Amino acid sequence: MPQTEAEIPGRVPDPIQGTKLRVQHLGMTYDRDGQAMPVLEDINLDVGDGEFICLVGPSGCGKSTLLNAMAGFLSPTSGSVAIDAETVKGPDPRRILVFQERGVFPWLTVEGNIGFGLSKLPRAERERRIAHYVKTVRLEGFENTYPSDLSGGMKQRLQVARALAVNPDILFLDEPFGALDSITRVIMRGELLRIWQTERRTILFVTHDIDEAVQLADRVVVLSSRPARIQQILTIDIAHPRNISSPRYLELRDELLKQIGLAYEI
Amino acid sequence: MTSLAKPRAWERFFWPVIAVALLLAVWHYSVVWTGTKVFPSPLDVEKGVAELAHKHVLWADIGDSLRRVAAGFGLAVVIGIPLGLWLGWNSAANQTLNPVIQILRPISPIAWIPVAIIFFGVGDHAAIFLVFLGSLFPILIACVSGVASVPPIYRSAGRNFGLSTPQLLARVVFPSALPQILIGARIALGIAWLVVVAGEMIAVDSGLGYLVIDSRNSGKRYDLVVAAMLMIGIIGLGLDFSFRRLERIKSVRWGLRDAS
Numbered sequence: 001m002p003q004t005e006a007e008i009p010g011r012v013p014d015p016i017q018g019t020k021l022r023v024q025h026l027g028m029t030y031d032r033d034g035q036a037m038p039v040l041e042d043i044n045l046d047v048g049d050g051e052f053i054c055l056v057g058p059s060g061c062g063k064s065t066l067l068n069a070m071a072g073f074l075s076p077t078s079g080s081v082a083i084d085a086e087t088v089k090g091p092d093p094r095r096i097l098v099f100q101e102r103g104v105f106p107w108l109t110v111e112g113n114i115g116f117g118l119s120k121l122p123r124a125e126r127e128r129r130i131a132h133y134v135k136t137v138r139l140e141g142f143e144n145t146y147p148s149d150l151s152g153g154m155k156q157r158l159q160v161a162r163a164l165a166v167n168p169d170i171l172f173l174d175e176p177f178g179a180l181d182s183i184t185r186v187i188m189r190g191e192l193l194r195i196w197q198t199e200r201r202t203i204l205f206v207t208h209d210i211d212e213a214v215q216l217a218d219r220v221v222v223l224s225s226r227p228a229r230i231q232q233i234l235t236i237d238i239a240h241p242r243n244i245s246s247p248r249y250l251e252l253r254d255e256l257l258k259q260i261g262l263a264y265e266i
Numbered sequence: 267m268t269s270l271a272k273p274r275a276w277e278r279f280f281w282p283v284i285a286v287a288l289l290l291a292v293w294h295y296s297v298v299w300t301g302t303k304v305f306p307s308p309l310d311v312e313k314g315v316a317e318l319a320h321k322h323v324l325w326a327d328i329g330d331s332l333r334r335v336a337a338g339f340g341l342a343v344v345i346g347i348p349l350g351l352w353l354g355w356n357s358a359a360n361q362t363l364n365p366v367i368q369i370l371r372p373i374s375p376i377a378w379i380p381v382a383i384i385f386f387g388v389g390d391h392a393a394i395f396l397v398f399l400g401s402l403f404p405i406l407i408a409c410v411s412g413v414a415s416v417p418p419i420y421r422s423a424g425r426n427f428g429l430s431t432p433q434l435l436a437r438v439v440f441p442s443a444l445p446q447i448l449i450g451a452r453i454a455l456g457i458a459w460l461v462v463v464a465g466e467m468i469a470v471d472s473g474l475g476y477l478v479i480d481s482r483n484s485g486k487r488y489d490l491v492v493a494a495m496l497m498i499g500i501i502g503l504g505l506d507f508s509f510r511r512l513e514r515i516k517s518v519r520w521g522l523r524d525a526s
Contacts, residue, residue, distance in 0.1 A: 071426070073422060073425075073426075091425045091426045091428075092428070093426065093428040096426055097422065097423075097426055099419050099422075099423070102417065102419060103423055105423075105438070105441070106521070107441040107442065107444065107517045107518065107520065107521075108441075108517070116427060116437075117427035117428070146517070146520060147520070148519075148520045166427060
């Protein structure tokens with residue numbers, strides 16, 4: 001990694017260094033009771049290597065559909081998704097999707113979950129990685145605990161650790177903190193930023209939480225209501241750690257609310 | 267004591283013991299008051315158990331019955347679980363075979379006894395076959411529905427980590443369906459124990475079922491009949507109790523929280 005620890009706190013979003021993921025003219029049509037229902041229309045997006053992108057938009061607009069198409073779980077009706085200039089044809093361990101909740105396997109311990117994707121590695125390497133990611137997501141002491149005995153926040157950290165353990169280039173997160181209480185959610189954002197800054201993965205993060213998007217993202221992609229198009233892409237030009245009462249933060253937040261059509265309404 | 271109050275430790279044993287004692291008392295005095303010469307009193311039965319144990323037939327019969335259950339039930343597990351996983355996974359296969367399964371399933375294993383004797387002759391194999399038939403369907407049905415209720419998220423996650431279909435079945439679908447499969451297997455074990463007794467009355471000449479029918483036929487020893495019945499009940503309870511221990515294992519307990 002070219003980035004050193006010392007540079008991280010003052011990090012400003014890098015100009016895009018090489019395109020990691022390219023979405024071109026992506027369209028998605030569902031078939032509902034024999035009627036074609038367009039969900040996504042002509043989505044074009046370039047994501048840089050190591051970039052943190054948030055996808056926001058009205059409820060039910062197709063954010064998750066877009067994420068699933070990029071992760072290879074859905075094949076687009078038209079257009080294409082390419083990662084490293086290679087067309088995405090299906091799910092792949094090089095890019096892991098993290099679900100909103102209940103994504104961890106309840107029949108495996110914390111260690112078993114983190115090691116789930118590592119069965120091909122030699123035992124020593126597997127154990128080293130498990131230990132590393134247990135530490136990364138701060139689950140030390142819970143190695144042999146089953147998910148039913150973990151809190152919601154711990155389960156999501158476990159899911160992130162399981163994803164990171166297979167060393168993916170891209171993490172797709174589908175409202176990963178949506179089911180958590182608001183205090184845990186704020187803590188989890190900090191944890192995710194810390195992990196992103198040390199692990200340097202490309203992250204695509206779907207959220208319906210405006211603050212979450214402005215706090216985390218390098219760029220926020222705003223989708224319109226269904227059929228969704230990209231309405232605007234907002235660059236969050238504030239260095240981490242972000243002061244959430246700074247004028248620039250509030251300005252960007254207002255801009256985002258205005259884009260979604262909710263500014264000054266409450 | 268209200269139903270919400272937690273029973274004290276001694277109460278958990280005290281009341282069941284009282285209930286058993288009451289049953290024995292009712293039984294005893296019914297025999298005394300009606301003056302029956304045929305039906306045994308609890309004391310006669312106790313002497314009957316002692317007599318059977320003394321002659322060593324009891325242990326041999328218990329051993330034979332348990333062995334047949336182990337073979338038939340074991341065979342049902344070994345065949346039923348993979349078959350059930352496959353049917354649950356492959357809806358085309360399920361649609362093809364489901365009518366056959368649904369027609370065979372309601373046929374009591376007892377009705378199969380003549381057929382079993384044609385197939386295997388009088389002997390162990392016929393009894394094991396009956397036990398197998400009785401326990402196969404609950405396991406099969408539990409597997410199919412267990413697979414159907416695997417959350418799609420688990421399958422997606424498994425695929426995302428690069429698992430092939432056989433790996434996905436072994437590492438995601440099976441463990442996810444296991445709590446339900448265990449419930450089916452427990453029901454199957456109960457049925458296996460019912461069926462082995464019935465099968466032994468006709469198809470073989472050993473085991474607890476044979477002991478019941480033989481005690482009646484050779485000298486109308488109803489004390490021995492009831493003694494054998496009692497052993498059947500106690501061993502059945504023991505089997506269920508041992509099986510329930512499996513459900514406490516942590517890797518399945520997550521799915522059995524609201525199962526009794």
